Amino acid sequence: xxxxxxxxxxxxxxxxxxxxxxxxxxxxxxxxxxxxxxxxxxxxxxxxxxxxxxxxxxxxxxxxxxxxxxxxxxxxxxxxxxxxxxxxxxxxxxxxxxxxxxxxxxxxxxxxxxxxxxxxxxxxxxxxxxxxxxxxxxxxxxxxxxxxxxxxxxxxxxxxxxxxxxxxxxxxxxxxxxxxxxxxx
Numbered sequence: 381x382x383x384x385x386x387x388x389x390x391x392x393x394x395x396x397x398x399x400x401x402x403x404x405x406x407x408x409x410x411x412x413x414x415x416x417x418x419x420x421x422x423x424x425x426x427x428x429x430x431x432x433x434x435x436x437x438x439x440x441x442x443x444x445x446x447x448x449x450x451x452x453x454x455x456x457x458x459x460x461x462x463x464x465x466x467x468x469x470x471x472x473x474x475x476x477x478x479x480x481x482x483x484x485x486x487x488x489x490x491x492x493x494x495x496x497x498x499x500x501x502x503x504x505x506x507x508x509x510x511x512x513x514x515x516x517x518x519x520x521x522x523x524x525x526x527x528x529x530x531x532x533x534x535x536x537x538x539x540x541x542x543x544x545x546x547x548x549x550x551x552x553x554x555x556x557x558x559x560x561x562x563x564x565x
Contacts, residue, residue: 397425400423401423401425402428404421404423404432405423405431405432405435408432409435411439412435412438412439412442415442415443415446416439417443418435418436418438418439419436420432420433421433421435421436461481462481463480463482464482465482465562465564465565466479466480466483466484466542466561466563466564467479467480467483467560467562468480468483468494468560468561468563469558469559469560469561470499470558470561471558472558474498474499475497475499476495476498477495477558478495479491479494479495482563483563486534486540486542486563486565487533487534487535487540488534488535488536489502489535499511499515502532502533502534502535503530503531503532504530504532504539507529507531507532508530510528511528511530511546514546515559518548518556518559519556519559521554521556523548524547524550525545525546526546527543527544527545527546528543528544528546529541529542529543529544530544540565542564542565543563543564544561544562544563544564545561546560546562547559547561547562
């Protein structure tokens with residue numbers, strides 16, 4: 381009876397001794413999941429401290445990778461926007477999803493005027509027929525890339541010629557996701 385009476389307070393004490401570090405490691409895991417910095421958790425329990433150390437190391441590694449990814453995205457965005465040629469992305473219906481500044485300058489249209497419109501809305505009809513035919517073959521998986529020369533009409537009514545190189549972007553199973561169109565004056 382004496383041992384039983386002593387074991388109960390010891391069990392409560394050990395439970396609290398373990399519960400607090402487990403709660404601290406749980407909070408650290410939640411912070412990691414939110415992308416926050418996870419400091420080293422030192423509890424005095426070897427196993428919990430090892431897990432805390434791994435969480436802190438994972439936090440540091442994730443933050444380093446995220447910083448590299450942000451830098452890479454920033455460079456890619458700057459390249460896209462400062463390219464001397466038009467770069468656009470179109471969905472499987474041929475509608476503009478993304479348009480760079482060079483493409484806007486080429487025809488005099490703003491991004492807002494282009495996004496959501498079909499890529500051929502300013503292309504002269506005879507050229508557009510061939511471009512759309514090739515694009516449909518691309519979406520169907522019959523070709524990955526093609527190049528055409530199209531005559532177009534600028535917003536101000538003047539005309540011009542462009543060379544368009546269109547390349548399909550597909551997922552791992554080969555399904556068409558979108559096309560990248562490079563438009564050269």
